[in-house]
Amino acid sequence: MLQFQFSVNVLSLQPLLNSSLSLGLDNLSYGFVLLVNLLIPFCLISTWELKKFNQLGALFFLLQLMLILLFISTDFLFFYFFFEIIVFLIIILIIKWGRNVRKQKAVLYFFIYSIFGSFFLLLALVYFLINVGALSYLTLYRFTLNAEQQIVIAFCLFIGFAVKIPV
Secondary structure, three states, rough: OOEEEEEEEEEEEEHHHEOOOEEEOOOHHHHHHHHHHHHHHHHHHOOOOOHHHHHHHHHHHHHHHHHHHHHHEEEEHHHHHHHHHHHHHHOOOOHHHHHOOOHHHHHHHHHHHHHHHHHHHHHHHHHHHOOOOEEHHHHHHHHHHHHHHHHHHHHHHHHHHHEEEEE
């Protein structure tokens, strides 16, 4: 059964989208939060001698915050929101501190692929909102979808994540 520890409701968007910024930690997200908190300091140490380290450090800490919020959000809308913020932070990171002369081309391709994947994630989000009426993980966990709906959702989520995460 899906169960969150340290659950807190921060912001409610009930009348508008039937969604709320609620944060919780489960067994899977605990591992990811731990991994993020272990990796970001190593990233900072490896970039210690770069010019404009203060800006890079601030960007890494913002990236760390958004990753933690992504992993502990218990609502699909805010998961999507934090996921997209991370994409734009990575674009800023590539543009500002990329060493390759073709970094603009790399950013363009990254942006195009990300928008393509985001479309399918947004499609799944809207599909959940229309068919289930809520975007909370607990509500989605308890809701039963028929086989056709499961195929549509699985296809959209697979395409959305397969584009964003190199498979």
